[in-house]
Structure formats: C-alpha cells, structure tokens
Amino acid sequence: MTGEQFLNSIRNLDYEIKALDTTRVRLEDQRQSILDRAYPASGIGVRVQHGVESKTESLGVQLADLITPEQLVTKLNRLQARVNRKIDELVDRKERALAVVERMQSPKCKTLILQRYLNNLKWATIADLMGYNEHYVRVDLKREAVAEFSAIFESPTKN
Numbered sequence: 001m002t003g004e005q006f007l008n009s010i011r012n013l014d015y016e017i018k019a020l021d022t023t024r025v026r027l028e029d030q031r032q033s034i035l036d037r038a039y040p041a042s043g044i045g046v047r048v049q050h051g052v053e054s055k056t057e058s059l060g061v062q063l064a065d066l067i068t069p070e071q072l073v074t075k076l077n078r079l080q081a082r083v084n085r086k087i088d089e090l091v092d093r094k095e096r097a098l099a100v101v102e103r104m105q106s107p108k109c110k111t112l113i114l115q116r117y118l119n120n121l122k123w124a125t126i127a128d129l130m131g132y133n134e135h136y137v138r139v140d141l142k143r144e145a146v147a148e149f150s151a152i153f154e155s156p157t158k159n
Contacts, residue, residue, distance in 0.1 A: 003100075003150025007117040010097060013090045014120055017083060024079045031072055094118055100152045109145035112137065 001009070097118060104110045111130060115121045127134040132141065 003153035004146045006093070006153060007097065007113065007146065007149065010090065010093050010117050011120060013086060013093065017086045017090060020079060020083045020086065024076060024083065027072070027076065027079070097149075100149055103152050104148050106144070106148060108141060109148045112141050112145040113149055116142070 097113070101110050101113050101118075104113070108130070112126060115126045115129065116123070121129075123138040124134050127137040130137060
C-alpha cells in the first residue's frame with residue numbers, strides 16, 4: 001500500500017464509521033417511532049393510540065412486520081460491535097500515520113496531512129487556516145505533502 005492509499009484509507013474508514021453509526025441511529029429511531037404509537041394495555045395485548053385519520057389495522061401490520069425486541073437488540077449489538085472494530089482500526093491507522101508525520105520535515109506538509117487526512121477537513125478550510133490559496137493547497141502542497149509522507153511511510157525502516 002502506498003502512502004497516499006494509506007492516507008485515503010484513513011478518511012474512508014472515518015466515513016464508513018459515520019455511515020454505520022447513522023444506520024444504527026436510524027434503526028433505533030424507526031422502531032421507536034412505531035412503538036411510541038402503541039402501549040401495553042394492562043398486560044393483555046397491545047392497545048393502539050391513533051388519530052382520526054389513522055387506521056389501527058395498518059399500524060397493526062406495521063407492528064407485526066417489525067423484528068422482535070430481542071432481534072433488534074441482537075442486530076444493534078452486532079452493528080455496535082462492528083462500529084467498535086472499525087474505530088479500533090481507525091485509531092491504529094491514525095497512530096501509525098502520526099508516527100510518520102512526526103518524522104516529516106516540512107511544517108506545511110505536516111499541517112496539511114494532519115488537517116486533511118487525520119482531521120478530515122475540507123480543502124477550503126485548510127487553505128483558510130494556513131493562509132494559502134485553495135488551489136495551491138489542494139494541488140501543489142498536497143503533492144508535496146503526500147510525497148514526503150509516502151517517502152517515509154514506504155521506506156524499509158518504517159516507524
């Protein structure tokens with residue numbers, strides 16, 4: 001894996017974690033929104049709260065199509081375990097990248113690598129922070145920074 005591929009893998013892993021967590025939150029919200037419309041009726045069955053325009057039957061079908069609370073917990077636990085594994089992997093990669101960045105000579109290149117690949121900032125934000133033109137940062141400085149990072153990352157005496 002090249003240095004640039006490694007840096008991009010950090011960004012991609014970060015996006016993947018965010019997507020998985022969004023899925024987890026959506027699942028919890030979706031189930032909760034339907035369950036909020038139903039409440040237990042003195043231990044016998046489920047009574048359904050509904051407005052004038054809603055149909056008890058359609059809600060009953062929605063409730064019947066849902067997975068059981070046990071299945072939901074299992075699914076959410078598996079999803080959370082996957083997120084946790086991805087987070088561990090991301091932390092390991094960021095630590096490895098930081099070890100390379102510490103060996104870089106150019107402060108500008110270090111800053112670019114840290115802000116873009118480890119902090120996931122946009123090119124315009126990085127340019128503003130560094131006081132440079134966005135095109136210079138996105139093209140020229142990136143090329144220089146990735147080359148310096150890659151030279152250290154790909155060297156036989158890594159970290």
